[in-house]
Amino acid sequence: MIPDFFQTFLLLDLFPLVSALLAAISCGLLGNFLVLRKQSLMGDAISHAVLPGLVAAFLITQSRSPGMMFLGAAISALATVVLVDLIKRLGKVEPGAAMGVVFSVLFALGVLLLENASARSVDLDANCVLHGNLQTLFWTSSPTEWNQLLTPDTLGEIPRQVWTLLGTALAVIAFVSVFFKELRIVSFDPGIATIQGIHAGMMHMALMGFVAIAAVASFDAVGSILVIAMLICPAATARLLTDRLGSQIIVSVIVAIITAIGGYTLAALLGVNAAGMMASFAGVVLATAMIASPSHGIVAKALNHRRLGNLVALEDLLGTLYRLSEQDNEASIANLYASLGVDNRTTKAIDRAEFDGLIVRVNDHIQLTDEGKHQGASIIRRHRLWEGYLVTEAGLSPDHVHETAEQLEHLKGLGVRTDIQPERDPHGKPIPPE
Amino acid sequence: MRPGGTSVQPLIEPIDNASEIVKVLTLHGGFNTNAVILGTTLLGIAAGVIGAFALLRKRSLTADALSHATLPGIAGAFLIATALGYSGRSMPVLMLGAAITGVIGVACIHLILQHTRLKEDAAIGIVLSVFFGIGIVLLSVVQTSKTGSAAGINHYIYGQTAAMTRSDAYLMGTIGVIASLIALVMLKEFMVVCFNEGFARSTGMPVWLIDSILLGLVVLITVSGLQAVGLILIVAMLIIPPAAARFWTDRLWRLVLISAFIGGLSGYGGAAISAIFPRKPAGSVIVLVAGSLFLVSMLLAPTRGVLADTARRIRLRLLIARDHVLESLYEIELGIANSMHPHASWWLIRLMSLRGWIKQDPHGLVLSESGREQGKRIHRNHRLWEQYLVSYADIAPTHVDWSVDQVEHVLSDELIADLEAALLERGISIPASNGGRA
Numbered sequence: 001m002i003p004d005f006f007q008t009f010l011l012l013d014l015f016p017l018v019s020a021l022l023a024a025i026s027c028g029l030l031g032n033f034l035v036l037r038k039q040s041l042m043g044d045a046i047s048h049a050v051l052p053g054l055v056a057a058f059l060i061t062q063s064r065s066p067g068m069m070f071l072g073a074a075i076s077a078l079a080t081v082v083l084v085d086l087i088k089r090l091g092k093v094e095p096g097a098a099m100g101v102v103f104s105v106l107f108a109l110g111v112l113l114l115e116n117a118s119a120r121s122v123d124l125d126a127n128c129v130l131h132g133n134l135q136t137l138f139w140t141s142s143p144t145e146w147n148q149l150l151t152p153d154t155l156g157e158i159p160r161q162v163w164t165l166l167g168t169a170l171a172v173i174a175f176v177s178v179f180f181k182e183l184r185i186v187s188f189d190p191g192i193a194t195i196q197g198i199h200a201g202m203m204h205m206a207l208m209g210f211v212a213i214a215a216v217a218s219f220d221a222v223g224s225i226l227v228i229a230m231l232i233c234p235a236a237t238a239r240l241l242t243d244r245l246g247s248q249i250i251v252s253v254i255v256a257i258i259t260a261i262g263g264y265t266l267a268a269l270l271g272v273n274a275a276g277m278m279a280s281f282a283g284v285v286l287a288t289a290m291i292a293s294p295s296h297g298i299v300a301k302a303l304n305h306r307r308l309g310n311l312v313a314l315e316d317l318l319g320t321l322y323r324l325s326e327q328d329n330e331a332s333i334a335n336l337y338a339s340l341g342v343d344n345r346t347t348k349a350i351d352r353a354e355f356d357g358l359i360v361r362v363n364d365h366i367q368l369t370d371e372g373k374h375q376g377a378s379i380i381r382r383h384r385l386w387e388g389y390l391v392t393e394a395g396l397s398p399d400h401v402h403e404t405a406e407q408l409e410h411l412k413g414l415g416v417r418t419d420i421q422p423e424r425d426p427h428g429k430p431i432p433p434e
Numbered sequence: 435m436r437p438g439g440t441s442v443q444p445l446i447e448p449i450d451n452a453s454e455i456v457k458v459l460t461l462h463g464g465f466n467t468n469a470v471i472l473g474t475t476l477l478g479i480a481a482g483v484i485g486a487f488a489l490l491r492k493r494s495l496t497a498d499a500l501s502h503a504t505l506p507g508i509a510g511a512f513l514i515a516t517a518l519g520y521s522g523r524s525m526p527v528l529m530l531g532a533a534i535t536g537v538i539g540v541a542c543i544h545l546i547l548q549h550t551r552l553k554e555d556a557a558i559g560i561v562l563s564v565f566f567g568i569g570i571v572l573l574s575v576v577q578t579s580k581t582g583s584a585a586g587i588n589h590y591i592y593g594q595t596a597a598m599t600r601s602d603a604y605l606m607g608t609i610g611v612i613a614s615l616i617a618l619v620m621l622k623e624f625m626v627v628c629f630n631e632g633f634a635r636s637t638g639m640p641v642w643l644i645d646s647i648l649l650g651l652v653v654l655i656t657v658s659g660l661q662a663v664g665l666i667l668i669v670a671m672l673i674i675p676p677a678a679a680r681f682w683t684d685r686l687w688r689l690v691l692i693s694a695f696i697g698g699l700s701g702y703g704g705a706a707i708s709a710i711f712p713r714k715p716a717g718s719v720i721v722l723v724a725g726s727l728f729l730v731s732m733l734l735a736p737t738r739g740v741l742a743d744t745a746r747r748i749r750l751r752l753l754i755a756r757d758h759v760l761e762s763l764y765e766i767e768l769g770i771a772n773s774m775h776p777h778a779s780w781w782l783i784r785l786m787s788l789r790g791w792i793k794q795d796p797h798g799l800v801l802s803e804s805g806r807e808q809g810k811r812i813h814r815n816h817r818l819w820e821q822y823l824v825s826y827a828d829i830a831p832t833h834v835d836w837s838v839d840q841v842e843h844v845l846s847d848e849l850i851a852d853l854e855a856a857l858l859e860r861g862i863s864i865p866a867s868n869g870g871r872a
Contacts, residue, residue, distance in 0.1 A: 035552070040559040041495060048666070090740045091732045096495045097677045104670030105725035108718035111592055111667075115715055130570065130591070225570060229563035236556045273574035279567020286560060290550055298549050 013268060015162055016134040020226070020260045020278060022165035023218035026172040027230035028256030030211050032249050035235040036187040041096070042081070042208065043231035045103035047215040047224040049080040051110025054219070059117055066160055070216055076106060077212030081205070132223030134274045137161060161221040168217040175210055176249070183207065184245055226275040230256060233282035240289045240296045259285055312410050313349040315379050316340060318358060319409070321368050322376030326429075331366045377432035383409040384425035384432075391426040398426035466603075470595050470662070471705040473603035474720065476610035477659050478671060478701025482693040483617045484651045485672035486679065490628035490686075491648065495555075496540060498669040499562040501656045503539025504532035505569025505665060508590050509576055516579075525602050525661060528590070532657040532665075539565050540649060593664025593717030595708060602661060609658040613651050614694070620647060625686055662705070663717035670721040671697060678728040681735035696731075700724035754843050755782055757812050760791060763801050764809030815842045818853050825857070 027043075034040050050073040057065075057072025080102055087098040137159050176183065182203055185193040190200040215227045238252035262285075263278030270277070291298050320339055324331045333350075340346045350366070353359045358372035368376055386405040390396045396404070424430055488494055511531025512522035520527070539561045546557040576587060598606075617624070623644045626634045634641050652672065659668040679693035704720025736742050758775040759782065765771035783799065786792050791805035801809055819842055845853075 035556050038553050038555050040555040044498075044559055044562065087732070090743075091677075091681065092738070093677055093680065094489070094492065094494070096492065097489055097673050100494050100498060100669060100673035101677055101725070101728055104667055104673065104721055105728075108667055108670065108721035108725070111715055111718040112722065115718075130566075225563060225566050228559060229567055232556055232559035232563060236552050236560055239552060239556075240550055267571075271578065272571045276567045276570025276574065279563050280571055283560065283564030283567070286564070290546070296550065301549075 012138050013264070015137040015159055016221075016274060017261070017264050019134065019137055019162055019165050019221040020264055020274065021257060022162070022169045023214075023222045023226065024230045024234070024256040024260040024278070025253055026165070026169045026214040027218060027227055028234035028252045029172050029176050029249065030207070030214055031231040031233075031235035032238070032245070032252050033183055033187050033207055034211065034231060035239060036245070040232045040236075041099055042084075043211055043215065044228050045084065045099045046077045046080050046208070046212050047219070047227045047231075048103040049106035049110075050074075050077050050212070050216055050219065050224075052076050052106050052113055053079075053110075054216075055110055055113040055117055059113060066164065066220075069220075070164075073216040073219065074212055077216065078209070080106060081208045081212075130223050130225050132219070132221050132226065132275050134221060137221065164217045165221060168214055172210055172214055175206070179203070179206070187245075222278075223275045225279055229279035229282045230259070233279075233286050234259060237282075237286045237289045240286075240293045243295070255285060309345065310348065310352070313340075313345040314352055315375075315410055317346065317349045317353060318368070318372055318376035319379040319383065321359065321366065322373065322380050322432075325368060325373070325376075333364050333366060336366065379409055381432045382411075384429060385422070387425045387427070388422050388431075401426065466600055467709045469600045469603040469607075470598055470716075471702060471709065473598075473605075473607035473610070474595070474662055474701040474705035474716065475698050476607040476614075476701070477655065477662070478610075478675075478720070479694045479698035480610035480614040480617075481655050481659065481671040481701075482675040482679070482695070482697025483614050483690055484648070484655055485674075485697065486676040486686075486690045486693040487617065487624045487628060487648055488652055488672055489676040489680070491645070493648070493652070494669075494673045495558050496543060496649075497652050497656065497672045499543060499558045499565075500536045500540050500652065501660075501665045501668045502562040502569075503565035504536045504657060504660060505566055505591070506572055507531035507533065507535030507569075508587060508660070508665075509569055509572035510535070512576055512587055513572065513579070523587075525605060528587075529657045529660070532590075532660060533653050535565065536653050536656060537649075589664070590660050591664055591666060592715055593660070593662055593667065595662050595705060595716040598661055606658045606662060609654055613654045616647070617651060617690075620644070621687070621690075624648060629686075663720055664715075667717045667721050670724060671700070674721070674724040674728050675700065678724070678731040681731040681738045683737070696724065696727050700727060752782075752785075756786060756791070757808075757843050759783070759786065760801065760805055760809035761812045761816065763792065763799060764806060764813050767801065767806075767809075812842060815845050815850065818850065818857075819845065821857060822853050 031040070031043065034043055053072035053074070053076030054069050055072075056076075057068045060072075061068045083102045084095075084098050087093050087101060088095055091098070093101070182193070182198050185196065185198060186200050186203040193200050193203070211231070215224070215231075218227050218230075234252040234255040235248070237255045238248040241251050242248045259282045260278055263281035264274050266281060267274040267277035289297065292300075294300055317336070317340065320336065321331055324335070329335075336350070337346060350359070353372065354361060357369055358375060359366050359368055383405050386408045387398075387401045390401040390404060391398055422431060485494075485497075488497055508528050508531055511528050514531075515524070515527050516522040522528075542561050542565075543554075543557045546552055546560065547554060552560075573587065623634075623639065626637075626639065627641055627644045627648075631641060634644075655672065656665075656668050659671060663671060675697035676689065676693040678696050679689050682692050683689050700720050700723045703723040705716050707723070708714040708716040708719045731739065733740050734742075762771055762773070762775040766774075783792065786805075787794060790802055791808065792799050793802050
């Protein structure tokens with residue numbers, strides 16, 4: 001006996017969820033290449049522009065025959081790609097505008113046809129086009145016993161949308177894995193691809209063809225809005241999390257799965273439109289990645305920036321103290337503030353240096369410890385070596401190099417030339433030894 | 435206007451329809467219809483003007499994201515207004531909501547561009563789909579809530595003029611006029627920012643402020659067109675007219691004028707057609723009218739149109755082929771060549787003898803007086819340029835001929851005089867036109 005809640009799940013939620021997952025995976029995979037090639041909006045254009053094809057097929061055959069609808073949509077998707085290219089080339093119109101012209105005209109045509117179609121009282125509804133009709137995909141003869149789960153009878157009741165989406169997902173996975181190398185080269189460098197004998201134009205058309213297929217197959221179940229969201233958001237999220245294309249693709253599929261399940265669950269709990277919720281959830285996931293990505297996130301970048309700022313402040317402090325000690329000047333705290341500027345950063349740098357044992361405070365004076373002196377010397381050494389370099393190699397005049405050297409001294413590991421060991425900098429000050 | 439039950443009526447119907455059509459087109463079709471047509475026309479003009487700047491500033495698709503991002507605002511405004519006890523369908527309230535989320539959407543695009551390595555296309559796509567998704571979610575909340583049906587709100591997606599009241603139409607028209615006026619006042623600033631942002635910055639122009647004003651105008655057009663055209667198609671009114679106008683001119687103020695004209699015509703035509711025929715949603719018809727105008731412009735425009743361009747190209751190719759034939763005939767006469775140029779085909783020969791460049795005689799083709807003159811000139815140009823390339827451009831004499839063949843046709847008289855002078859100065863003798871290398 002299958003428990004009640006699970007029976008309800010099988011009846012109402014299993015197929016919508018599976019459809020959404022399959023659509024998300026197909027679109028998410030293909031989206032990687034669209035985002036890389038800066039053609040994300042081609043997916044948008046295609047998913048708007050398949051409308052007239054769908055409706056025309058419906059009007060001609062007078063039925064929702066899936067094969068014909070698919071054909072109609074595929075034809076208008078292809079027409080979109082060709083028309084955009086044609087207008088771009090013949091009319092010398094900016095790509096964005098060319099896309100806008102084509103998809104809006106085709107979509108308008110679709111809406112017009114749709115109005116005519118629904119005038120004949122049929123079940124093709126303008127709003128379904130946007131957000132699909134996931135809720136109609138219930139399993140009419142969902143099993144009540146475990147042993148009925150996989151019998152031919154119950155399996156035969158699986159809605160055709162699920163089969164279409166399954167086929168599409170498998171085709172897309174096959175396409176991406178077989179042509180991974182070609183897609184990668186074409187996406188990054190079409191010129192190199194052509195030299196290697198890969199037809200960049202053909203790959204472009206093949207990719208667009210698969211985007212069209214995925215859009216058309218997903219359309220019926222999840223609606224165009226989810227197609228667009230899934231083509232762009234998972235790939236964009238993955239792009240913020242990884243640097244390599246291979247891992248980006250894997251991450252994008254994981255993100256697509258999380259988005260589909262999370263969005264669907266939320267929609268079911270709140271009782272709102274599932275396709276819309278999944279698209280919104282894709283946005284939430286993306287925003288999270290944008291903020292919290294360990295390598296490219298806003299927080300990580302801000303922290304890194306701050307850490308660097310503190311380091312620079314500390315190095316400036318040690319350098320200044322070293323200079324003062326060179327001239328046998330007393331380093332009073334007031335003196336330090338005068339030369340480094342009165343700000344929070346300097347105060348923090350003093351605390352930090354004291355904590356690390358680089359300086360000691362004696363009354364209101366500061367003295368470098370041996371370790372502090374060593375580090376200060378190496379900073380001043382870098383500074384003066386850079387000054388020397390800027391004068392002798394870059395041809396700057398000695399009184400213009402201080403500011404530049406002040407910034408360059410913080411760079412490490414650049415391998416300042418060690419074969420010449422000047423004793424003094426352009427101003428005649430000694431360069432401390434290593 | 436549907437055929438009635440009797441069999442006589444369909445015969446009378448077309449006549450009735452015809453006068454009805456004229457009435458609507460000449461703005462005699464009833465007060466409400468007139469208001470809608472007028473409002474849409476004004477909106478179309480404004481969209482044409484502002485779209486022109488948006489296109490030049492490459493903001494066309496930002497407007498697409500913006501218009502999709504208005505949906506959560508519309509649904510949200512409806513929910514909030516009904517919760518507070520006001521009518522959720524009042525147009526100003528919904529427009530305010532739409533404008534707020536639209537602007538938030540554009541701000542999100544900027545945030546994404548600023549803080550991540552995603553490119554503009556991805557940022558636009560993300561905002562477009564996520565905001566629209568949120569809107570769909572809110573719409574489904576509206577539909578299930580007890581406070582009211584969402585029937586009025588759904589119209590904002592695809593647009594419906596039939597649901598518009600007269601005051602809605604007036605509001606739309608007024609906003610159109612105001613937006614156009616602002617755009618015309620700012621013409622100079624927009625122009626500088628569009629064509630030379632760097633220059634604008636260096637002269638201390640507040641580029642961000644000008645951009646924000648442009649964006650504000652786009653928002654105005656978008657939200658005021660929502661009810662008539664719908665949020666998916668409103669962007670077409672901003673993109674198509676300027677893209678079509680671009681074929682007709684290279685000058686900015688003409689571009690703005692033509693774009694305004696095309697936009698106004700689309701608005702007028704679309705609204706009128708949808709008033710005449712039942713079940714023709716105005717938004718789609720407007721966009722299709724604009725699309726047809728785009729197609730006409732792309733094919734027929736005299737300067738940048740596809741047909742004119744093709745004709746120009748064919749003409750140039752014919753001229754070059756003619757020159758080659760004349761040159762080789764002249765060289766055959768001189769005895770320095772003995773075969774015809776491969777460009778000579780029977781129809782070209784025929785065309786040339788019709789024009790009187792060449793004559794048929796029993797021994798074959800001979801040059802007419804004018805043809806000989808022309809052949810001589812081309813031959814001399816060829817030699818002159820060849821000489822120039824050899825002495826100035828360091829090209830090996832064996833490689834000269836090929837590049838000369840392409841250039842000899844486009845040498846202007848001044849350039850020839852310059853070449854002669856330059857060669858003389860270097861003490862290089864100018865090639866004579868009789869083929870001798872002097």
